[in-house]
Amino acid sequence: MIEGRRGQWEAVIGLEVHAQVISKAKLFSGAATDFGAEPNTQVSPVDAAFPGMLPVINRHCVEQVLKTGLGLAAEINLHSVFERKNYFYPDLPAGYQISQYQQPVVGHGRVNLDMPDGTTREIGITRLHLEQDAGKSLHDKHPSLTYVDLNRAGVALMEIVSEPDLRSAEEAGIYLRKLRSILRYLGTCDGNMEEGSLRCDCNVSVRRLGEPLGTRCEIKNVNSIRYVMQAIEYEARRQIEIIEEGGRVEQQTRLFDAARGITRPMRSKEEAHDYRYFPDPDLLPLVLDPDWVKRLRAELPELPDAKKARLVSEYGLSADDADVLVAEKEIALFFERVAQGRSAKVAANWIMGELFGALNRLGIGIEQSPVSAQQLGALIDLIADGTISGRLAKDVFAEMVASAADPAAIVEAKGLRQVTDSSAIEAAIDTVLAVQAEKVAEYRAGRDKLYGFFVGQIMRATQGKAEPTLVNLLLKKKLAG
């Protein structure tokens, strides 16, 4: 809901996500797809559209798109067609992009969003299809010439089109994060927006509550979740202002200017293309073996929704904790390794608290964590069996992050083992009570609050190593007596 100057408005948003398929080779040629290679070093004559070159579909890319479709609970079309989308541009060597248009390989599906208020929203997927990426035009390398890098030309993309089911920038952000999470679980797209593996076109319109859909604008090629949210926010407000001032929204293709945080119309020559789609006569229709699809369905990994449900039911985690832990496959895996045979709640708290804090400070992901799941588990075990106290454990953890050493080794090396010898603790208590004779007298006279003071002094005297339960037991006895 957006508050306009005259009443309440609702944004209606649909997203077209272009996700680069994880594949060693391109969609229709054997050329490599490594990111960051020297310009024009990963280009075959097919990618450069030399005369007489023909496309041959890469089976692995089809498998990846099928997995994605299945992961989005979508219909798989056993018969689909590649078409040519015709337009001239120097980074489009053939003068057409091979894409799917009338008959995509994947039909209707859905994504469930976990909203911050604890509810769930289902967002429809309209379709998903396979297409080639274009190359890259570099306009800033020479004062009057444009350079063209064809390394990306022909790389496989999945275009994932959502229904116009999203209602706010925030929802769009949650949708993109969820989609990215699913793709990463499936291993079909690395979701790396900085490298351009995930790009997004946003269709935005606004309407007063309960009214029919407004005219939409498409914001092209936004390349981070934050930008998507900013672009939608800006665009919705822009449209509301136009309408509230008595104007009409013009259907347009717009660009997001990240530096200024605004959207603006694209250059006019980019507008109103007639792409002259027609079936690519160099490729036969894509006909899928139903058994192949069945097998892929059976081999599908556990996805975030299912994993979350299982973490709640099997480990007794709260929905909120489970949400955090399933956001990335690697985190969930880490959690399950730590929780194996231990308190799930304790494991979750350590991961979401100390571990996430450390990873954030280091600016790294859980895959690069200096503390392994096995080591964190060992640390939790040391607390559970009384070798160290919970408070000291945090120091041990900090040392583990710094040195990547095993917790037991750190405890030994630093002499942090908890003192459970009652005579040693008794001696420490005696010393403290002797030094603090005055306070002992006050306590015995009724100042109960001093009890905590004595515990603190005893822990200080033992460098925190005294086993707390034992301290309590013995201290109470001494004070009483």
Added chain:
Amino acid sequence: MSDGSLLALNLAEARDGLARKVFSARELAAAYNDAVAEAKPLNAYITPTPERALAMADAADQRLAHGDGLPLDGIPVAVKDLFCTKDILTTAGSHILDGFHPSYESTVTDKLWRAGAVMLGKANLDEFAMGSSSATSWYGPVENPWRRLGDNRPLVPGGSSGGSAAAVAARAALAAIGTDTGGSIRQPASFCGIVGLKPTYGRCSRWGVVAFASSLDHPGPMGRTVLDVAIMLGVMAGHDVKDSTSALVPVPDFAAALSGDVRRLRIGIPKEYRVDGMSGEIEALWQQGAEWLRAAGAEPVEISLPMTKYALATYYIIAPAEASSNLARYDGVRFGLRVDGDSLDEMYELTRAAGFGAEVRRRVLIGTYVLSAGYYDAYYLKAQRVRTLIARDFTEAFERVDCILTPTAPSAAFIIGENTDDPIAMYLNDVFTVPANLAGLPAISVPAGLSGDGLPLGLQITGRAFDEETVLRVAQILENAALVRHRPSFIAGGGG
């Protein structure tokens, strides 16, 4: 042997002579190199490759000397300049491919060279294979080696594989390869008095062949005899993983299929092929062909292919549509001609205006139009539906007959410059050949007689998909019965 008598041999005879060491591959190649030079006035070749021919012949001689000769060892062939040949200028007859030397070899030519064939050069053609006269080439028109009786005006060889056909007819190549999108092998074969076969779609790989209309382009062989063409096809055919439309079917021994036995074969005579304006002598030749086959024990049967009348219109929507997209890559950015302009769009416009000839521009415009928003359904989609119906006509016909006999073209070769003002008249040349392209069926043109003014006329046999064997077998009956003894006015080597 004299050059003249070497050049008089057909492929099968030359192969035997080489195997028996009557002459060497080098001698044969040298004779043909001379013939190519002698035939220069025909303009059949854009790029002769005499040094390469000799080098390949020497390699063939070495193998032949060791007794491990390959199927086409030492056989000199012309290659339509639509096939990409590694490091050799490949033009498609177009200015826009100026200086283009491919870094790869087309699958079909690669198969020829691996079978020991010798490359004489790149044969002239209509620009991007668009035409029926071989007169639209940037490199100038090809002349037919034949002349009308008592008339020395140069004639077209047909097109678009006109350079290949003229070279074979003039004995400036022992055999040739061409491509056939709407009749581009069969019509020039008919005009030049040679044999030309368009195989089934998918039989020969299109990889490395400059595309005109991908769903209609068929590489195929051209030669002096049906047997020669059968031998060539055996080498050219086969599945290619690099061409998604190539067929995974076994390649039979086509030459072995030429048994001479056509008894009890049913030969369809489609009544719809009696088109307006077809000359009486072609009609008569057609009937003669049916009689020859009846005499050989086959049974001519009248059939109906009711959709035939829509074939040409259908073709001239689908072919330009695909061409308009296939030719978008000639944009001046990566290879070939570039004419600089003040903006990107201007560079595109100047390059393509200078690089493409009138016929290519016409077809790109037609194709762009029929695919445009608002016209797609009325033209392209409708044409695709009619194409399906045309194919169904054939499927139904082949339930009753084993192959279909028709003329190849509605006329004999015409004078260079005729028909150029009227594209529709030019397009009518394809009226009998286009249906087999739309249906992807094998079809052959075989010389069957001469027109009243002494020009060769072909008859066409169309067969079931992947049944080139029946097509070739029936064609050979016609070839033997017709015994066309006339020879072109121009023959390299003096016709010894």
